[in-house]
Amino acid sequence: MTAVLSGTEVAAGIRTEVTAEAARLTAxxxxxxxxxxxxxxxxxxxxxxxxxxxxxxxxxxxxxxxxxxxxxxxxxxxxxxxxxxxxxxxxxxxxxxxxxxxxxxxxxxxxxxxAKDVDGANPLSLGRLAADLPSFPPATAEAVLVLLDAHGVPLAGARAVVVGRSNVVGKPVAQLLLARDATVTICHRHTKELADVTRTADVLVAAVGRPGLVTAEHVAEGVVVGDVGTNPTPDGGLVGDVDAASVTGRAGALTPVPGGVGPVTTALLLRHTVAAARASAGSA
Amino acid sequence: MTAVLSGTEVAAGIRTEVTAEAARLTAxxxxxxxxxxxxxxxxxxxxxxxxxxxxxxxxxxxxxxxxxxxxxxxxxxxxxxxxxxxxxxxxxxxxxxxxxxxxxxxxxxxxxxxAKDVDGANPLSLGRLAADLPSFPPATAEAVLVLLDAHGVPLAGARAVVVGRSNVVGKPVAQLLLARDATVTICHRHTKELADVTRTADVLVAAVGRPGLVTAEHVAEGVVVGDVGTNPTPDGGLVGDVDAASVTGRAGALTPVPGGVGPVTTALLLRHTVAAARASAGSA
Incomplete structure (x- = not known):
């Protein structure tokens, strides 16, 4: 059985918290x-x-x-x-x-x-993240961690493999996993025998932007897979980087696309915005 | 046979270049x-x-x-x-x-x-490094790459394993290896079965600060080992993180301690300083 790590309820919970805080700040x-x-x-x-x-x-x-x-x-x-x-x-x-x-x-x-960089785009935010100083991580990268946490996936000491090394997702998600004491491997287009590497993972994060990149051959039995891909389909839908049909039954859990990392990302951008507003009110 | 990747000549070459440039700038x-x-x-x-x-x-x-x-x-x-x-x-x-x-x-x-951060200590420098923007990398981390390059070690597509995740060495050396298209794994005290992970490496970098941490069981036949450790010995000497006697004969190459990464680090701090002086003269 492959569990579906839905982001819908997690995102709704964050939005509820944000709504209360936004009302308080507005008042x-x-x-x-x-x-x-x-x-x-x-x-x-x-x-x-x-x-x-x-x-x-x-x-x-x-x-x-x-x-x-x-x-x-x-x-x-x-x-x-x-x-x-x-x-x-x-x-x-x-x-x-x-x-x-x-x-x-x-x-x-x-x-x-x-202080306003709610999607962690300024290189200073990336540096502060790498140096374990307070900063807003890129929301998509943080969403992966929030989703794993919400579903109780253990990270300390886990083998994590991140496929993709973009500044907005791959690198910061690797930093966040490292800060949580996972042993982290970063793969990319130059990685040889990708499937051999990804099969060592307890937690696998796909963040490349190529539909169906991760298939059954890439996953070990029981691995938890975070799918960051949001690739448009010809019919106006979305698919991830993971071939869900292929890995289902073999992976232990998978974040769905749509309905996984995406809604949590949006909710985190809002959470970061109220946090920034709160900090500005505190310092004003 | 384990080749010794000496830093002495590499450092001397950099100092020669720096001496000429410093004289030119002074004039x-x-x-x-x-x-x-x-x-x-x-x-x-x-x-x-x-x-x-x-x-x-x-x-x-x-x-x-x-x-x-x-x-x-x-x-x-x-x-x-x-x-x-x-x-x-x-x-x-x-x-x-x-x-x-x-x-x-x-x-x-x-x-x-x-612009003066010649040892890449400002978190902004770390962020710019991660974002592939111009910056001074921490000199020790860069020294590892300079030494590997000087000895012709191929990095693109190589499996690189970094043991240690400090902000001054482990993380930036991982960034530099990633920028050179290596597949990079970062290990640390929470890594389980460390030797199993390090034995997958084509290039292994030890940057923990524990004498003799890396022994024969941690290295695959032919691996290139960069030793960043500089641990003082009771008699006033220095030893690295690698047990050189143990890995010799099995590793393909090893940077010595002393005489490996250390002298190159110092030479790079000087190279960064003349580069910063040149940039300030250009912008003045």
Whole structure:
């Protein structure tokens, strides 16, 4: 039997907590506000931004979308991030991807005030995470850990294998697993005999963005699999990086796509925003 | 046969290059200067600082040791780092360890201007390293890579295992190996069956600070072993984390202690300092 590690209830629980905290902050004179900077006309990005804005509003967080258009110059994007960093009414800032081809994500994200960097995009946030200093981890990476914790998966001393080494997911999820005392291996396109490596895992995280990359041959009996992939299908749906049908019966547990890491990620962005608002109210 | 991957000649080559560059910078009106902030009366720390100062002076780099004493308050240390960061005559800054018990290394290192952070101690430097942005890596971590490169050890697609997860060595050496397309595993005190993991390595890096931690049972035939340990012996010598006698004949190659990573580390601190001086001259 392969257990399904749903994120739906976990996300709902976080949203309930966020709603209460947002109401408290608003009553105390600090209505929390999230800003999303967009510089693309990509359709799936637009639908993701709409879903964040909706989720924010439902929990009592105001959401400003700053749409600079797909032709925005890097300096315009940087200026928008700097202005939002200086705006005391804004508590959380997200730089949406994709960006125009001449814009470098990490370089621009350095313009986000680390105190408002609710998706852990500023390289300083990544460094603070690596150095075990307080910071907001990238929400997707943290969502994997939250989901594993919610389902009671032991991490200390576990063998964890992360497939993918992006700055937004693979590397930070590896840092978070390491901070929880897992023995962590990071794989990527240059890894030889990938299946031999992934079969050593107690916990396997797939974060590559390739549908069906992980199949039965990649998983040992009983492994817990976190699927971070969100690959659009031709019919408008989503599939993960894991071939769920293939690993089912062999893996011990699997986070579903959709309904796994995704909803928890959105809920964590909101939790980070109220935490940032609370910190700004405390320091004001 | 186990090859000895000496660092002596590699370090000498770097110092030759640094000496020429320091002379050029001095002639052009930017004499390079390194500052070391010390807040300990630890004897081996003092002898390390003396050896850095000597090496700097020999290559034509001025070296200022700011000794705040073992009772320095964290705010004094922070103020010293901030003052050196603001001083245009100083190009490289090192915060020496150990620190007084109430001082947090990463927290204080955040006061080092990243442009002068020649030992990659500021969490921003670690984040920029993780994000593949330009930064100075911690010199010890970089020394491992320089030594492997100098001896032609292939890294792309190799299985690399790092034992130790410190912010100054284990984590950054893992980042550097990952950036070179190795498949990287990070082990630590919670790792179960350590020898089973380390025996999967093509390249094994020991960075724990425990003499003789790595023995024949931990190494596969032919593995290349980088030994970052510098553990003092009762007779005033140094031994690494690897039991050299035990692995010799089985490992393919080993960096010696002393004479391996250590001299290359010092040479890289000097190389970083002239690079910082060159950048400051270019931007002045």
């Amino acid at each position: 105390a004179g600090t209505p929390p506000r999230l800003a999303v900077v967009v510089a693309t006309d990509d359709g799936s990005s637009a639908s993701y931004v709409r879903s964040i804005a909706r989720a924010a509003q439902r929990t009592g967080i105001a959401c400003t979308v700053v749409d600079l258009g797909p032709d925005a110059a890097p300096e315009e994007i940087r200026a928008a991030l700097a202005a939002l960093s200086d705006d005391p009414a804004v508590h959380g800032i997200i730089l949406q991807t994709p960006l125009p081809p001449d814009a470098d994500f990490e370089d621009l994200a350095a313009a986000i005030d680390p | 052009a009106g930017t004499p390079p200067r390194l500052a070391v902030v010390v807040a300990t009366d630890d004897g081996s720390s003092a002898s390390y600082v003396r050896s850095i100062a000597r090496a700097a002076q020999r290559t034509g780099i001025a070296c200022t040791v700011v000794d705040l004493g073992p009772d320095a308050a964290p705010e004094e240390i922070r103020a010293a780092l901030a003052a050196l960061s603001d001083d245009p005559a100083v190009h490289g800054i090192i915060l020496q360890t150990p620190l007084p018990p109430d001082a947090d290394f990463e927290d204080l290192a955040a006061a080092i201007d990243p």
